[in-house]
Amino acid sequence: MSSRMRRILQLTAMALLLIVAANAILLLGSWRNRSGEPDAELLLSERELYVPYSWDDENSGRFIQLRYQLASEMGGDTLFTNPWLDRKKLKSLGYRLPQEGADTAESASYLSFPAKKVFVVLELQGLAYEQALAQAVAEMEGLQPTAGPETIQAAEEKVRQLRDQDSRLYVVDVGLDAQELRQHHSSKERYAIVPGQLRVWWDRGHKQNKPQWFSSITLDRERIFVPLEFAGPLARCAQQMQKVPSGGKTGASGCRVRLAFGTRLEPWVKELHAWTN
Amino acid sequence: MCSTHSMLPRFRKTAQLFPHSSGNCVPTSREAAQQAVDRIAAFRQELDHLAEAGILHLDAEQRQAVDTYQQNKLEEWRFLFDVDTRRQDRQFSLGMKAASFLAALGLGAAVFFLFQQFWGRFSPPWQIAILVSASIGSLLATMHCAAREQLGYFARLFALVALVCFILNLTLLGQLFNATPSHTVFLVWASLAFLLAYATGARLLLTLAVLCLAGFLSAQAGAWNGIYWLSVGEQPESFYPAAIVLFFLSFVPHRLNPSFPSVYRMWALLFWFIPMLVLSHWGTGSYIPWAPTLVEWFYQIAGFVSSAGVIAAGIRWRWHETMRIGVIFFTLFLYAKFYDWWWGWMPKYLFFFLVGLLAILVLLVLRRLRSRGDRALQQHEVAG
Structure with missing residues (x-):
C-alpha cells in the first residue's frame, strides 16, 4: 500500500471516529438530560407560547417560542429595567462596577458590559405576575377623575391584557449557580431554571439627568422543537389561535403544553393539546 | 522538495515506465511538481532569449540533451501528478477549479435546503439516521475520490459537501433535542475541516478550519473571562490566543501541502492586527x-x-x-x-x-x- 493511500485511510478513520463520537456525545447528553426526574415541569398556555399561524414551506421543522416578561420599575420608561437587579446583585454576578460616586461623573455618560452567561429563573403565574397586575390595577384606579377618556381606556386595556392575554411567565432572578437558584426557588411546577445571557449597561439617562442601570435578559433556547408526534395537535392549536380576534378574550380556546426541563436544563415537549370550551 | 526515501517504491515503478529518466529527485507533492514544471518553462524561454541575444548558445547535441532530459521529466511528473505542462492545460485547470468551487457551493446549499424541507416529516430515530448517514456518506465519497484522482477536484467538491453535512448534522440534532448552544461545536467542526483539508490539499477547507478554530479559541478566551461566547467580538483581545496558535502552526513542516503555512500565517496576522486596529x-x-x-x-x-x-x-x-x-x-x-x-x-x-x-x-x-x-x-x- 502506498504512503498516500495509507495517509488517506488514516485520515478517513480519524474523521469517521470524529463524526461518530460527536454524534454519540450529543445523543448521550440529550439522553442524560431526559433521564431521571425533570428539574422542572411547567404547564404553559398559549399566553406563554408563541405558536405560528403558518410555517414556511421550505422548513418542515415545527417550533414553539417561549414568551416571557421582564418586570419594570414603576414609572420607569424602559422595558429593560429589572428592579431586583440592583448594585449588590450585579456585584455578586461578578460585575466590576464603578464607585458609587462615579455614577454621576461627567466623564462616564454610558458604560456597557459584554453579555454574561447566567442561569435565569422563570416564574409561572407567581408573585411577579400578581404584582404586575396589582400595579396596573392601582394605576387605573389612581387616575384622576379629570383624566381624559383615552387615558382611562389605555389603562383599562393594559389591565385587560395583563389579566387575559399577556404571558404570566416572568424572569424573577438570575445567578451563576443553578443549584443555588433552585434552593431559593424550589417549586418545580412554578419555577424553571434555564441558561441565558445577561447584558447590563449604565446610562446617564436622558430624563432629569438621572443615571440608571439597565439590563436585558435573553434565554439561550427560546425556540423549542416540537416532535412529529405533536404536529397534529400543534396545527389545531395554530388554527384555534387564528380564530381569536385581535384583542379578544383567549379563554374560549387555546393550547396546553407541558414543558419539561431536564437535568441539563434543556427543555422538551412532554404533552401538547388544543382545547376549546 | 525532493525526497527519495518516501518516494522510492514509486520511483522504481516510474523508472520502469520512464527508462530515460535519470536522477532520483522526485517532487513530493503536486504543488512542488507544478512549480518544477513552471521553472522548466521559464528556463526554456530564457534559454531561447539568451540564444537570440547571442549571450549563450548551446550546440545541437547539448540542446538535444537538455530538451530530452526536461521532456522526460515533464512526462514523468504529468504521469505521477497530472500537472499542467501547457498553457491551455493551465486554463482548463483554472476553469475546473472554478467549476468545482461552484459545484461545491451549489451542492452544499442543496443539502442544506433539502434537510430543511423534509427533516420535520420524520420521527427522531429517522432524523438521526439520515443526518449521521449523510455525514458519513459524504466523507466516504470524499476519501474515495481523494484516493483515486490526482487532481482532487471531485475530492474537494465532496469534502466541502461533507463539511456542510456535518455542520447540519450537529446543528439540526441540537435543534431536535433543544440542546443549549455551545462554542465547543466550533472545535468539532474545525477538527473535521482540518482532516478534510489535509486529505484533499484544499486551502478553502483549511481556511474554514482556521476560522472555526479561531471561533472556538476566542469564545473560550471570552468564557474564561465570564463573557457569553456570542459576545466575544465586544472584547477583541479574545482573538489573540487564536492568532498565536495559528502563527505557531505555520511552523509545522508541511511537506505534502507546502502552501498551507502561508494560510496559517495570513489568518494569524489578521486575527492579530484587526483587534489591534479596533482597540x-x-x-x-x-x-x-x-x-x-x-x-x-x-x-x-x-x-x-x-x-x-x-x-x-x-x-x-x-x-x-x-x-x-x-x-x-x-x-x-x-x-x-x-x-x-x-x-x-x-x-x-x-x-x-x-x-x-x-x-x-x-x-x-x-x-x-x-x-x-x-x-x-x-x-x-x-x-x-
Missing part, C-alpha cells in the same frame, strides 16, 4: 484595566511596532503574504493617525493630498526594500 480607537473594549485613552495609545504604538516587525520578518524569511499584510496594516495605522490629527481642521483637499504623498512614500520605501532583497539574494547565491 487603537476603542479603548473601552479592552481587558486592560487602564483608562480608555491610555489603552488606545498603547495599541496605536503596538500597531506600528508590530506591523514594522512583521514587514521585516516577511522580508527576512521571504514570507510574501506576511510582508504584504504588514504593509497594509502599517498604512492603515498611519492613515488612522492622520485622520485623528488632521481631519478636524485641515482642508479636505490638503488631507487627501498628504494621503497620496504618503502612498508615494510607501511606494519608494517598498522599491528600496525590494532592491535590498534582491541584493541579499545575489549575495546568498554567490556565497552558496
